Amino acid sequence: MVSIQRPAKGPVIVGPGDDAGVYLLDDKHALVETVDIITPVVNDPFTFGSISAANSLSDVYAMGGKPLTALAIIGFSSCDYEAALIGEILKGAVKVLDSVDVKLMGGHSFEDNELKFGLSVTGIVNKERILRVHGGMPGDVIVITKPIGIGVITTALKGRKVKDEEAEDAVGLMLTLNDRASEAALNARATSATDVTGFGLLGHAYNMVRSSSIDLVVDSRSVPVLERVRDFILSGIVPEGAYNNVKFLEGKVEFSNSVSEDERLLLSDPQTSGGLLVTIPEANLEDFAAKGVPYWVIGGVEKGSGRLRIK
Numbered sequence: 390m391v392s393i394q395r396p397a398k399g400p401v402i403v404g405p406g407d408d409a410g411v412y413l414l415d416d417k418h419a420l421v422e423t424v425d426i427i428t429p430v431v432n433d434p435f436t437f438g439s440i441s442a443a444n445s446l447s448d449v450y451a452m453g454g455k456p457l458t459a460l461a462i463i464g465f466s467s468c469d470y471e472a473a474l475i476g477e478i479l480k481g482a483v484k485v486l487d488s489v490d491v492k493l494m495g496g497h498s499f500e501d502n503e504l505k506f507g508l509s510v511t512g513i514v515n516k517e518r519i520l521r522v523h524g525g526m527p528g529d530v531i532v533i534t535k536p537i538g539i540g541v542i543t544t545a546l547k548g549r550k551v552k553d554e555e556a557e558d559a560v561g562l563m564l565t566l567n568d569r570a571s572e573a574a575l576n577a578r579a580t581s582a583t584d585v586t587g588f589g590l591l592g593h594a595y596n597m598v599r600s601s602s603i604d605l606v607v608d609s610r611s612v613p614v615l616e617r618v619r620d621f622i623l624s625g626i627v628p629e630g631a632y633n634n635v636k637f638l639e640g641k642v643e644f645s646n647s648v649s650e651d652e653r654l655l656l657s658d659p660q661t662s663g664g665l666l667v668t669i670p671e672a673n674l675e676d677f678a679a680k681g682v683p684y685w686v687i688g689g690v691e692k693g694s695g696r697l698r699i700k
């Protein structure tokens with residue numbers, strides 16, 4: 390996606406460039422606004438609707454917010470798709486929205502050759518507790534809350550290299566909301582947070598340090614990876630987006646020689662509804678753990694010059 394960076398001004402306390410925009414309402418509350426649309430990642434329309442909803446809600450959670458309302462956006466070819474299938478997608482989305490009491494307020498459909506579905510989500514956040522993409526401090530640890538490899542698995546699904554049943558772990562991860570991970574981050578007074586989506590772990594980690602005075606050092610061996618993903622990469626099942634991400638990050642990320650080409654692709658694998666990346670003062674790690682959300686410490690923050698270093 391093209392990034393639009395504009396300085397925050399007046400009531401706009403977080404503008405383009407973060408996971409979501411934040412607009413100040415009064416002396417305590419602010420609105421969180423975001424939109425995300427994806428193409429199908431699984432074969433079942435109901436599950437696709439649910440995954441897309443989880444993916445769209447994620448950016449509000451990545452800001453420390455609570456989502457309140459959503460608008461559906463759907464593009465499809467009326468010759469190829471029946472109303473019943475569109476209905477299933479919407480039902481899947483509503484099931485997820487209901488689970489966190491988010492109200493669907495309406496939506497818009499348009500003619501498109503390729504099926505697309507997503508939500509525009511509005512939430513609320515305490516202005517003192519916004520989790521921005523920047524803010525990591527030297528001495529912080531960085532944690533991730535879901536294994537990576539989701540893009541590789543959904544690519545294998547599309548190519549019929551795995552059956553639906555075999556992709557259950559990846560589907561389970563995509564359906565897992567980042568609400569509790571967000572609570573854990575707030576509980577641990579996290580210094581920054583973002584969610585891992587299309588730019589992959591490395592792209593989003595790079596966003597956390599770019600033009601800052603910190604470096605992020607990630608130990609690639611401690612990054613959790615879904616089963617079979619490394620085998621798929623070996624046999625050439627890699628999403629196009631992973632190659633694009635590697636190319637985009639050329640010259641921006643420093644790799645140790647021990648990090649192989651395949652490993653670089655894996656760390657750049659685009660995720661749908663991926664986990665949160667959170668920087669936390671090391672002493673507060675137990676406050677994060679207290680919320681019972683799965684997490685892996687994958688590295689730390691050092692004083693630096695906006696570099697991402699992968700060991």
Ligand code: CO
Pocket residue numbers: 407408447448451583584585586
């Ligand atoms: Co995001």
Ligand code: CO
Pocket residue numbers: 408424425448586
């Ligand atoms: Co987003």
